[in-house]
Structures are given as structure tokens and as C-alpha cells.
Amino acid sequence: MTTINDFNFKNKKALIRVDFNVPLDENFKVTDTTRIEAAKPTIIKILEDGGSCVLMSHLGRPKGVSPEFSLSHIVDTVSEIIGVQVKFVDDCVGEEAEKAAAELEPGEVLLLENLRFHDEEKNGDVDFAKKLSKLGDIYVNDAFGTAHRAHASTTVVAQFFKGKKCFGALLAKEIVSINKVFKDSEKPVTAILGGAKVSSKITVIENILDKVDHLIIGGGMSFTFIKAQGGSIGDSICEDDKQELALDILKQAKEKGVRVHLPVDVIAADAFSNDANTQVVDIFHIPDGWQGVDAGPKTNVAFSMIIAQSKTILWNGPVGVFEMPKFAKGTIELGNAIADATADGAFSLVGGGDSVAAVKQFGFEHKVSYVSTGGGAMLEMLEGKTLPGIAAIYED
Numbered sequence: 192m193t194t195i196n197d198f199n200f201k202n203k204k205a206l207i208r209v210d211f212n213v214p215l216d217e218n219f220k221v222t223d224t225t226r227i228e229a230a231k232p233t234i235i236k237i238l239e240d241g242g243s244c245v246l247m248s249h250l251g252r253p254k255g256v257s258p259e260f261s262l263s264h265i266v267d268t269v270s271e272i273i274g275v276q277v278k279f280v281d282d283c284v285g286e287e288a289e290k291a292a293a294e295l296e297p298g299e300v301l302l303l304e305n306l307r308f309h310d311e312e313k314n315g316d317v318d319f320a321k322k323l324s325k326l327g328d329i330y331v332n333d334a335f336g337t338a339h340r341a342h343a344s345t346t347v348v349a350q351f352f353k354g355k356k357c358f359g360a361l362l363a364k365e366i367v368s369i370n371k372v373f374k375d376s377e378k379p380v381t382a383i384l385g386g387a388k389v390s391s392k393i394t395v396i397e398n399i400l401d402k403v404d405h406l407i408i409g410g411g412m413s414f415t416f417i418k419a420q421g422g423s424i425g426d427s428i429c430e431d432d433k434q435e436l437a438l439d440i441l442k443q444a445k446e447k448g449v450r451v452h453l454p455v456d457v458i459a460a461d462a463f464s465n466d467a468n469t470q471v472v473d474i475f476h477i478p479d480g481w482q483g484v485d486a487g488p489k490t491n492v493a494f495s496m497i498i499a500q501s502k503t504i505l506w507n508g509p510v511g512v513f514e515m516p517k518f519a520k521g522t523i524e525l526g527n528a529i530a531d532a533t534a535d536g537a538f539s540l541v542g543g544g545d546s547v548a549a550v551k552q553f554g555f556e557h558k559v560s561y562v563s564t565g566g567g568a569m570l571e572m573l574e575g576k577t578l579p580g581i582a583a584i585y586e587d
Contacts, residue, residue: 192366193357193584195233198329200242202297206327207233207359208344208580210334210564211248211265211302219264225551226336227265227272229564233333233359234273234300243295245326247283247344248334249307256308266302277302284309284322292326312343319343324351333359336565338580349583356584361564366581368540368561369572373402377502377538383494383525385410385508386545389433389440395507396440398575400447405497407452409486409510409521416441416453417474425459425477452497456487458511458518465515485511486521495528502536504529506559507543507573513552522549530558542569 195205209230214222221227234244246269253260263279270277275298280291283303295301303326306312311319320343324330330352332338337345349356358366372380380403384392389412396406408416411428418424419434420441444451454474459481460467471487472478486494490510498504506529513522526549533539541550542563550556563569568578 192363194363195236195331195357195359197357198240200237200240200329203240203242203328204245204292204295204326205237205242205329205331206245206247206323206348207237207331208334208337208348209246209248209359210336211246211262211269212250212336213265215264219259221265221268224268224272226564227269229361230333230359231273233331233361236360237331238275238298238300241297243297244300245292245295245303246277246300247303247306247323247326249312249337249344250305251307253305253307255310260305260307262302262305269300269302273300275300280304282308284319289325306342306344313340315341315343315347317343317347320347321351323348328355330356331359332356332580332584333361334580335362335365335563335568337568338362338565338578339568339571339576341579345580346583349586353587358581358584362581364561365563365565365569368563369569371538372503372505372540373399376402379404379501380503380505381405381407381497381501382505383407383409383498383507383510385412385510385522386543387411387428389415389430389437392508393436394574395570397443398573399505400443400449403449403505405450405452405501406444407494407497409454409490409494409525410508412508413453413474414483420475422475423477424474424483425479426482427457427477428482452493454483454486454490454510455493456489457483458485458487458521460484460518463512465517467517469517484515485518486524491521491524494525498525498528498532499535501532502538504532504537504539505573506539506541506546507570509545509549513545513549519553523553526550526553526555526558530555533559542566542573
């Protein structure tokens with residue numbers, strides 16, 4: 192794997208694909224700086240070498256040039272985080288962009304305007320990628336969140352940098368962390384899959400069955416498995432058309448020697464509301480008019496015991512409706528168990544939008560080994576797919 196550590200950037204311009212697709216409030220102020228902070232180590236390494244950085248990113252889903260999606264809104268925040276006054280140019284290709292890049296001195300940083308103001312970016316247009324390639328000497332991909340897209344700036348541009356392309360620190364870390372779960376894992380390996388739907392995780396489950404010892408299934412998707420086995424789930428969420436698939440997954444797991452752990456009890460509510468009445472019930476006997484909204488106390492103990500014995504842990508998806516404080520306990524207990532196992536030497540990887548949100552909300556961010564920055568990209572890697580943005584760096 193070729194990374195920024197394999198290059199000396201002295202007097203070189205690095206063209207870096209970052210993921211600065213950050214949330215903005217109504218005054219266009221950045222409300223979550225995580226993605227900008229994640230890119231900082233790559234930028235600082237290049238500047239300390241005596242190089243300069245040309246940063247390219249998208250923001251939102253603009254239809255053509257849209258001022259509300261201009262990256263000019265984030266210049267001050269990026270400058271503050273990096274510690275260098277960032278320059279800005281209001282296009283990402285063409286004369287103006289080329290002039291701004293050409294005038295860049297060592298130690299300086301230039302942020303290009305939103306790539307998606309041009310349709311050619313999402314279309315993976317070769318001519319557009321070639322224009323981008325004129326802005327740097329070495330191409331660095333540090334945007335894991337978009338590595339699953341074959342866009343001009345994430346994949347196509349790499350072909351113009353033969354022998355002069357590499358992974359940034361963040362993207363390299365993502366690859367190493369996912370490989371630690373799937374290729375270089377210490378056993379026993381436990382995967383925890385939560386969230387609402389089995390259908391969104393089918394390929395993930397099928398891909399990881401050969402690599403894990405324990406599979407914990409929680410959250411809304413567990414009710415499809417319970418109903419498929421003859422349980423009464425009341426008004427709980429369920430994908431009726433996936434019951435056969437659920438049984439097939441259990442059969443495959445048994446054949447491969449993987450132990451599947453489903454909740455044994457749940458917190459049931461009489462309404463989908465933080466003010467609902469609740470009761471603890473056996474997951475196979477949820478009364479009509481009630482729905483499972485969180486893992487129950489026996490389940491929390493059982494899941495924690497499995498996690499305590501694990502050496503490698505993958506967590507993708509919450510085990511309850513954690514957004515409502517009343518139904519967050521199961522997800523918090525899970526986080527505590529993973530944090531304790533990590534402190535005891537296990538490697539823990541958290542990925543996927545909702546579990547990342549939970550980890551941040553409940554303060555587990557620095558208590559696990561690694562929190563992935565890319566939801567869709569992470570899922571595709573868990574499914575065993577080769578991401579085009581990663582493949583492009585490996586290719587000659």
C-alpha cells in the first residue's frame with residue numbers, strides 16, 4: 192500500500208481528494224468538523240515536508256452552481272483547524288483554478304470550489320479528470336466516504352498520476368482497520384449488526400459468515416428472525432418477505448460453525464414515543480399493540496459476556512431506538528461492553544451511520560479502536576466489494 196509516508200512532498204503540489212461534505216446550519220456555519228479534522232494529519236505531513244496542498248471536495252447534492260453549496264462557506268473553519276490561512280478559488284477546473292494552483296507556495300493550502308458544480312464529476316468524465324490533474328504533482332486520495340464512487344476526482348483522475356499517487360493517512364487507516372477485522376483478525380471475532388432492516392445487511396452477513404465466530408443480531412432486524420422462528424412480535428418492525436432469508440442465514444451460520452446470538456428479551460412500548468408505557472417481555476412473546484424498541488436486561492448481559500470474550504469486534508448498527516433517551520440503554524450497554532473489551536486489548540471497529548452517531552452521542556469515540564468515517568463505503572467493504580477509489584491507487 193503506497194501512502195503519503197512513501198513520498199517527500201518538498202516543493203511538490205499535492206492534489207488531495209478530501210471529504211469535506213460537512214453539515215452547515217442556516218448561517219452556513221459548520222456544525223460538525225469531524226471530517227475536516229480527519230484530513231488534518233495528511234495535510235500537515237505534506238506542509239511539514241515543504242509541499243503545498245490543493246484540496247478538492249464536494250458538498251451536498253447541488254444541481255449545477257448553487258451558492259448555498261459553495262465550499263467558500265467552510266474556508267474559515269478549515270483554516271482554523273489546519274492552522275494555516277486557506278486560499279479559495281471559485282472553480283475547480285479551468286484557467287482561474289490553474290493560475291491559483293500555479294501560484295501556490297510551499298506551506299500554502301488552496302481549496303477548490305465544489306466539484307459537483309460540474310456534472311462531469313459524478314459522471315466520471317475523463318476530460319474533466321484530466322483538467323483536475325493539472326493542479327498537482329502527486330495525487331492523494333484521503334476521502335474514504337466517497338471511495339465507493341467512481342467519480343472523476345475519486346477514481347478517474349488517478350490514471351494521470353502513474354507512480355505519483357497514494358493513500359492519505361485517513362484512507363490508509365480505514366483500509367488497515369477493515370483488514371484487521373477480515374484478514375488479520377485475532378480470534379474470537381464478533382460482529383454486531385443492528386439497525387432496522389435485514390435487507391440492507393444481507394450481503395454483509397453473507398460475506399462475514401466465513402470470517403466471524405460470533406454474530407450478534409440486534410435492533411429492528413432481529414424481529415424478522417424471531418417471527419421466522421415462530422415468535423409473536425406484536426407490532427414490532429418486521430420484513431415479512433425476508434423471513435425465509437432469515438432462516439437461511441441461521442442455517443448457513445450453523446453449517447459454518449458461527450454462533451448467532453439474538454435478543455432474548457426486549458423493552459416493549461405501547462407507542463413509538465419517548466413518553467410511551469413500557470414493559471420488559473420475552474422477545475418470542477411480545478403482546479399485540481406493543482413493539483420492541485430496545486434490548487432487554489437479560490439480552491444486555493448476554494451480549495456483554497460474548498463481547499468480553501472477543502479479541503476482534505465489528506459494530507454496525509444500534510440495538511434500539513437510541514435517539515429516544517428512554518430506549519437508549521441497550522445501545523449504551525453495548526458501547527460500554529465494547530469499550531471494556533478494547534481496554535482489555537481487543538480491536539474494535541465501529542462503522543455505519545447510526546452506530547457512529549451513537550458512539551459520538553454517548554462518548555465512546557475514544558474508547559474504541561477505530562471509528563470509520565464512511566457509511567456507504569464501509570458497508571461496501573464489509574460486503575466484500577472492491578471500492579473503485581481504492582482500486583485506482585493500486586493500479587499502475
